[in-house]
Amino acid sequence: MYPRPIPETARSARAAYIALVVAVLILWLLPLVTVMLTSLRSFEEVMAGNYWGWPKSFNFVENYTAVFKQTALARYFVNSLIITLPSVVGVLVLSTLTGYVLSRHRFPGNRLVFALFVGGNFLPAQIMMIPVRDLMVGVGLYDTYFALIIFHTAFQTGFATLFMRNFIAALPDELFQAARAEGASPWQTLWHVVVPLIRPALAALAILTFTFVWNDYFWAIVLTQSDAVKPVTAGLNNLRGEWTSAWNLVAAATIMVAIPPVAMFFMMQRHFIAGLTMGAVKG
Amino acid sequence: MSQFWRRHRHWLAPTLFILPGALLFGIVIILASVQTIWVSFFDWDGVGPMQWVGLANYEQLAADPQFYTSLKNNVIWLVMFMLAPPLGLALALLLNQAIAGMKFLKSLFFVPLVLASVTVGVVFTWVYDPTFGLLSLIYGWFGATAPALLSDEHLVSFAVVIAALWPQIAFCLVLFLAGLNNLNEDLIGAGRVDGARGFAMLLHVVLPQLREVSFIALAVTVIGALRSFDMVAVMTSGGPFGSSTVLAYQMYEQSIFSYRFGYGAAIATVLFAIMAVFIAWYLRTLLRPEQETA
Amino acid sequence: MASVEIQNVEKHYGGFHALKDISLTIDEGEFIVMVGPSGCGKSTLLKTIAGLETVTSGRLRIKERDVTHLEPGDRGIAMVFQSYALYPHMTVEENMGFGLRMAKRPKAEIDAAVSRAAQILRLEEQLQKFPKQLSGGQRQRVAIGRAITRSPDVFLFDEPLSNLDAALRTQMRVELSTLHGRLGSTMIYVTHDQVEAMTMASRIVVLNGGRIEQVGAPLELYTNPVNLFVAGFLGAPRMNFVTGKVTSANGRSASVTCGDGLTIDFHNLIETPAAGATVTVGIRPEKLHVGDRVATTSFPARVRLTEYLGRETIVYADAAPLVTSGSDSGTGVFTVQIGDIQPFMPDAPVTIGFDSDAAYLFASDGKTLSAAKPVTKI
Ligand SMILES: Nc1ncnc2c1ncn2[C@@H]1O[C@H](COP(=O)(O)OP(=O)(O)OP(=O)(O)O)[C@@H](O)[C@H]1O
Numbered sequence: 021m022y023p024r025p026i027p028e029t030a031r032s033a034r035a036a037y038i039a040l041v042v043a044v045l046i047l048w049l050l051p052l053v054t055v056m057l058t059s060l061r062s063f064e065e066v067m068a069g070n071y072w073g074w075p076k077s078f079n080f081v082e083n084y085t086a087v088f089k090q091t092a093l094a095r096y097f098v099n100s101l102i103i104t105l106p107s108v109v110g111v112l113v114l115s116t117l118t119g120y121v122l123s124r125h126r127f128p129g130n131r132l133v134f135a136l137f138v139g140g141n142f143l144p145a146q147i148m149m150i151p152v153r154d155l156m157v158g159v160g161l162y163d164t165y166f167a168l169i170i171f172h173t174a175f176q177t178g179f180a181t182l183f184m185r186n187f188i189a190a191l192p193d194e195l196f197q198a199a200r201a202e203g204a205s206p207w208q209t210l211w212h213v214v215v216p217l218i219r220p221a222l223a224a225l226a227i228l229t230f231t232f233v234w235n236d237y238f239w240a241i242v243l244t245q246s247d248a249v250k251p252v253t254a255g256l257n258n259l260r261g262e263w264t265s266a267w268n269l270v271a272a273a274t275i276m277v278a279i280p281p282v283a284m285f286f287m288m289q290r291h292f293i294a295g296l297t298m299g300a301v302k303g
Numbered sequence: 304m305s306q307f308w309r310r311h312r313h314w315l316a317p318t319l320f321i322l323p324g325a326l327l328f329g330i331v332i333i334l335a336s337v338q339t340i341w342v343s344f345f346d347w348d349g350v351g352p353m354q355w356v357g358l359a360n361y362e363q364l365a366a367d368p369q370f371y372t373s374l375k376n377n378v379i380w381l382v383m384f385m386l387a388p389p390l391g392l393a394l395a396l397l398l399n400q401a402i403a404g405m406k407f408l409k410s411l412f413f414v415p416l417v418l419a420s421v422t423v424g425v426v427f428t429w430v431y432d433p434t435f436g437l438l439s440l441i442y443g444w445f446g447a448t449a450p451a452l453l454s455d456e457h458l459v460s461f462a463v464v465i466a467a468l469w470p471q472i473a474f475c476l477v478l479f480l481a482g483l484n485n486l487n488e489d490l491i492g493a494g495r496v497d498g499a500r501g502f503a504m505l506l507h508v509v510l511p512q513l514r515e516v517s518f519i520a521l522a523v524t525v526i527g528a529l530r531s532f533d534m535v536a537v538m539t540s541g542g543p544f545g546s547s548t549v550l551a552y553q554m555y556e557q558s559i560f561s562y563r564f565g566y567g568a569a570i571a572t573v574l575f576a577i578m579a580v581f582i583a584w585y586l587r588t589l590l591r592p593e594q595e596t597a
Numbered sequence: 598m599a600s601v602e603i604q605n606v607e608k609h610y611g612g613f614h615a616l617k618d619i620s621l622t623i624d625e626g627e628f629i630v631m632v633g634p635s636g637c638g639k640s641t642l643l644k645t646i647a648g649l650e651t652v653t654s655g656r657l658r659i660k661e662r663d664v665t666h667l668e669p670g671d672r673g674i675a676m677v678f679q680s681y682a683l684y685p686h687m688t689v690e691e692n693m694g695f696g697l698r699m700a701k702r703p704k705a706e707i708d709a710a711v712s713r714a715a716q717i718l719r720l721e722e723q724l725q726k727f728p729k730q731l732s733g734g735q736r737q738r739v740a741i742g743r744a745i746t747r748s749p750d751v752f753l754f755d756e757p758l759s760n761l762d763a764a765l766r767t768q769m770r771v772e773l774s775t776l777h778g779r780l781g782s783t784m785i786y787v788t789h790d791q792v793e794a795m796t797m798a799s800r801i802v803v804l805n806g807g808r809i810e811q812v813g814a815p816l817e818l819y820t821n822p823v824n825l826f827v828a829g830f831l832g833a834p835r836m837n838f839v840t841g842k843v844t845s846a847n848g849r850s851a852s853v854t855c856g857d858g859l860t861i862d863f864h865n866l867i868e869t870p871a872a873g874a875t876v877t878v879g880i881r882p883e884k885l886h887v888g889d890r891v892a893t894t895s896f897p898a899r900v901r902l903t904e905y906l907g908r909e910t911i912v913y914a915d916a917a918p919l920v921t922s923g924s925d926s927g928t929g930v931f932t933v934q935i936g937d938i939q940p941f942m943p944d945a946p947v948t949i950g951f952d953s954d955a956a957y958l959f960a961s962d963g964k965t966l967s968a969a970k971p972v973t974k975i
């Protein structure tokens with residue numbers, strides 16, 4: 021291990037080290053912590069300009085219920101879920117299929133198709149903005165959930181295909197030959213052999229895709245307009261404009277927007293890190 | 304039919320499997336991207352008929368001072384973002400200790416990574432606020448007045464990049480921690496036996512083993528810098544007076560607000576051309592070892 | 598009745614010609630063992646029979662049915678892999694019943710087939726375990742069990758025992774032979790192991806460079822190889838080969854001189870070489886003897902190294918200027934196998950003798966010229 025581990029016996033050195041790390045952590049997360057504290061302050065306190073001191077009163081329930089009652093945040097939240105969950109499912113299904121075929125079937129153009137998936141995944145969003153927006157307007161999906169679901173599913177399939185292909189390619193080839201020799205159809209092989217073996221990859225992809233889609237801002241403002249379909253990221257930015265002085269409420273909304281991905285991250289941290297590093301390392 | 308299916312399913316089934324994903328990605332991502340290049344040769348308001356103008360959009364772009372501002376800002380992003388890998392590595396070295404509680408602290412360090420850029424933008428707008436922001440507070444301690452970073456044409460881009468660095472450093476931290484986890488213990492041991500320690504060990508034994516991870520951290524950072532849009536949109540909307548725009552934002556603004564879709568497409572194409580160089584370099588390096596073994 | 602018929606099968610991998618005009622008819626209940634050097638196409642041939650690889654041209658029939666274009670699952674075959682290829686997420690029972698489940702057989706039938714296979718392979722206690730909880734030998738038995746449950750017409754094995762240690766290998770070898778006797782099914786078996794080939798096969802197929810060199814019963818192949826390659830491939834230690842020149846040839850007889858003066862007379866040749874032609878003389882190590890026994894041919898040598906194996910003794914003798922080519926040790930010394938323990942001093946001068954009837958003569962293209970020798974009937 022590098023740096024050299026602090027010996028277990030050096031109790032005080034260890035305690036001091038942890039104290040140092042905690043100090044760095046506080047600095048690191050200071051911006052976020054202050055937003056959290058402000059989300060607990062009363063309106064009067066905010067008006068009085070106490071942004072950085074310890075809150076005089078804790079208005080947790082009031083502020084957070086106010087955010088949901090007085091703003092459209094609840095709506096945005098539901099919208100985000102309606103957009104994100106189907107996208108995650110769509111990406112998992114499509115990328116399992118594409119990854120399986122690209123890793124296990126030799127055909128002319130295999131590498132090219134794979135390279136397109138990988139390369140497309142790095143494209144800047146702006147390069148496809150105009151035609152995608154135009155397409156969605158054309159088929160009447162602009163400013164509906166479907167516009168975002170379809171786009172996110174398509175775009176994330178690029179990264180997910182890369183991820184799945186590499187994961188499935190690492191499984192032993194003889195398992196697939198054995199399945200074939202035993203008369204399993206491609207579909208049966210996929211369902212009974214591949215899917216059970218790629219569960220960890222599915223978990224990692226699910227959390228990664230969830231985070232990517234939930235956090236998206238660009239497509240939210242390009243493909244939606246009305247509060248009825250707008251996801252939280254775009255919604256939050258609107259709120260900030262509308263509620264300029266009620267910083268405690270904006271802060272509460274900000275925290276609410278951050279909670280789902282952060283909670284997902286803490287629940288499935290191992291998968292998230294593994295997925296992110298594997299995805300990055302292999303592409 | 305079923306006889307036909309059984310005979311041919313070994314290639315029919317895979318074709319059917321790959322089709323939905325490939326079609327969706329092909330149309331929505333690849334085709335759309337190519338189409339943008341096509342659109343860049345037209346004058347188009349997004350609704351009416353398209354008017355072929357050849358290279359006129361690019362000529363206009365070459366004469367547009369705003370374009371150079373964007374380009375300059377993209378360079379600022381790129382250069383400043385280069386801080387993310389070393390800072391991420393430094394944090395990773397700090398956190399790579401197996402002490403009770405360290406695991407939890409590590410996860411807290413990762414948090415900025417999973418925040419939406421809108422969240423980061425809002426948080427930092429706040430930090431930078433000249434009347435009640437954290438920055439003004441700190442300046443206040445020294446009896447000075449904080450500059451209004453986000454309304455200062457010369458400082459605004461730097462302020463935005465610093466905010467964007469926050470999650471990017473966390474990303475590099477994750478990568479480097481994973482890299483430190485995969486170090487070859489024998490080599491470290493050999494280094495210790497040979498008397499390497501501290502910085503010498505880092506330089507001669509550890510960093511060479513982190514080469515792949517460093518490359519990835521660098522590449523991810525470069526691409527992240529060129530992609531920057533959200534933070535500019537949320538924190539400054541390109542202002543003041545367009546001084547903090549980047550190509551991605553200028554393109555969005557020209558298309559959505561000014562209805563100059565052809566012009567916007569031209570900007571997107573330029574951005575794409577710049578990124579393509581980096582993407583090609585990245586993919587080549589990544590896919591090469593695999594091709595050699597295949 | 599022919600169980601498997603392979604007709605003029607060719608296989609190309611891009612520009613690489615992996616199988617060259619393979620034809621072979623396998624009878625019902627035969628145990629065919631395929632041997633050959635690494636990369637010669639054994640696995641490829643097995644996979645084409647299984648349908649895991651398509652043929653470039655040629656036909657395949659199993660039980661009179663043309664299966665050339667059928668999916669593996671429809672060919673009536675089962676395959677056992679070197680790495681076992683057990684599904685890690687399924688129990689032993691699920692692994693063994695997988696093929697039948699995929700074919701949507703009734704549960705009762707699957708259970709019956711699985712418990713029969715488990716009983717044959719003594720796996721009844723392990724049915725609920727996962728592969729990673731089993732020993733290597735048990736895993737291999739599960740892999741075989743998975744094949745048995747499908748009651749295939751033909752079993753295909755690709756080096757199934759090579760991941761096991763020596764003792765387990767012997768045990769599994771015996772079990773497989775017993776299983777073959779019990780099921781009476783046709784089996785095709787690929788191996789690197791000479792002992793497996795010699796003991797299990799009803800017929801051995803020797804492959805080389807994508808071509809079949811020879812097919813025949815083990816002892817037939819050992820005694821009467823059709824060419825130098827087969828002669829050298831079968832038998833451990835390897836046959837001694839010495840290059841020589843035909844000094845005189847007359848009718849079906851010929852004299853061959855090797856080195857400086859060793860002359861060997863051959864009779865009953867199946868083909869007469871031209872006088873002056875370069876040929877190769879081969880003699881198996883166990884047909885050489887050391888000492889003063891009366892022999893038709895003998896030459897002096899020095900002992901370089903002696904290996905005492907208990908049951909036998911292997912002597913490496915340097916007979917310079919007479920040198921062997923392509924020997925195991927790669928040094929040009931002769932390998933002599935003696936059936937008991939016999940001490941030799943290093944560097945001791947000895948006389949090596951053999952009976953010229955035991956020697957083989959190969960033409961420069963490798964073809965065997967010497968007459969067939971009687972094969973011991975078993
Ligand atoms: N998918 C493939 N593409 C190209 N060449 C291949 C492929 N599979 C096998 N080959 C080539 O075909 C030849 C025969 O391979 P095969 O696996 O049949 O050898 P083998 O006799 O089983 O060898 P071993 O004893 O080492 O298992 C080898 O030279 C191999 O390189």
Ligand SMILES: [Mg+2]
Pocket residue numbers: 639640641755
């Ligand atoms: Mg093989």
